[in-house]
Amino acid sequence: MAELIAKSPCDGLLPVEIGGVTLREVDLGHLTALAPHRGKEKSFAEAMKAAHGLTLPKPGRATGKDGKRLIWFGRAHVLLAGPAPAARLLSHAAVTDQSDAWAALRIEGEGVEDVLARLVPIDLRQQVFKRGHTARTQLQHMNVSITRLGDDAFMILGFRSMATTLVHELETAMSGVAARRAG
Amino acid sequence: MRLTCPQCGERDRREFYYVGDAVALERPAPDAGDEAWEAYVHLRDNPAGETRDLWYHEAGCGAWLVVTRNTVTHAVLDVVLASDVKGGGA
Numbered sequence: 001m002a003e004l005i006a007k008s009p010c011d012g013l014l015p016v017e018i019g020g021v022t023l024r025e026v027d028l029g030h031l032t033a034l035a036p037h038r039g040k041e042k043s044f045a046e047a048m049k050a051a052h053g054l055t056l057p058k059p060g061r062a063t064g065k066d067g068k069r070l071i072w073f074g075r076a077h078v079l080l081a082g083p084a085p086a087a088r089l090l091s092h093a094a095v096t097d098q099s100d101a102w103a104a105l106r107i108e109g110e111g112v113e114d115v116l117a118r119l120v121p122i123d124l125r126q127q128v129f130k131r132g133h134t135a136r137t138q139l140q141h142m143n144v145s146i147t148r149l150g151d152d153a154f155m156i157l158g159f160r161s162m163a164t165t166l167v168h169e170l171e172t173a174m175s176g177v178a179a180r181r182a183g
Numbered sequence: 184m185r186l187t188c189p190q191c192g193e194r195d196r197r198e199f200y201y202v203g204d205a206v207a208l209e210r211p212a213p214d215a216g217d218e219a220w221e222a223y224v225h226l227r228d229n230p231a232g233e234t235r236d237l238w239y240h241e242a243g244c245g246a247w248l249v250v251t252r253n254t255v256t257h258a259v260l261d262v263v264l265a266s267d268v269k270g271g272g273a
């Protein structure tokens with residue numbers, strides 16, 4: 001049998017550092033979409049807490065930390081990033097493995113908000129989009145998930161098939177912001 | 184134009200896809216008769232004023248929304264999740 005070599009979505013493209021802002025790919029482990037069955041929202045939240053120690057986030061929020069996160073991912077579903085989903089969750093929710101479907105990026109550094117402001121239509125400034133806040137929105141014309149991880153750090157999930165474009169757009173915006181700062 | 188998604192907050196028009204008259208939530212019974220079905224499938228009002236339409240938050244949370252707005256003043260009067268409206272449960 002052939003030996004297949006796994007390639008990450010941004011293989012050969014990252015990391016890059018421009019003007020103090022760094023962009024790198026992160027390996028989040030398993031990515032699983034979980035949509036609780038109707039009427040099972042409460043039992044699903046309890047099973048998630050018991051199985052993974054994670055609190056079910058409200059819309060626009062993420063819980064957990066690096067290595068184990070639960071991210072609100074749209075109407076009536078969340079994304080578990082890190083561990084493989086416990087079997088007990090299967091009786092409460094529709095479970096879909098999306099591990100290979102997303103490119104996961106971490107962008108950080110002073111001025112990162114200025115970089116994202118060039119690409120994303122929503123307000124991501126600290127005073128309105130705090131640590132633990134997450135949004136489904138667009139980056140240029142691509143649908144993405146954006147989560148604030150820290151004062152100057154965000155996580156961006158984009159479709160794997162658009163990874164090269166996603167990196168290109170971010171690099172272009174990073175260069176533009178760096179040039180403005182230098183001037 | 185901006186719509187306030189009940190889940191995501193106020194968002195730009197570009198994130199939404201227009202689906203059509205919210206009459207789609209009032210599907211007749213299978214035996215309601217030809218007239219009721221013809222009206223449901225084909226006949227639409229085109230009011231200058233208040234309309235009630237379905238929109239899809241395509242580039243956001245993926246929710247179907249019922250938006251009440253005024254086509255004359257462009258005011259957006261109400262946005263609710265279609266799943267919270269009678270007939271909107273998938």
Ligand SMILES: [Zn+2]
Pocket residue numbers: 188189190191192240243244245246
């Ligand atoms: Zn939304």
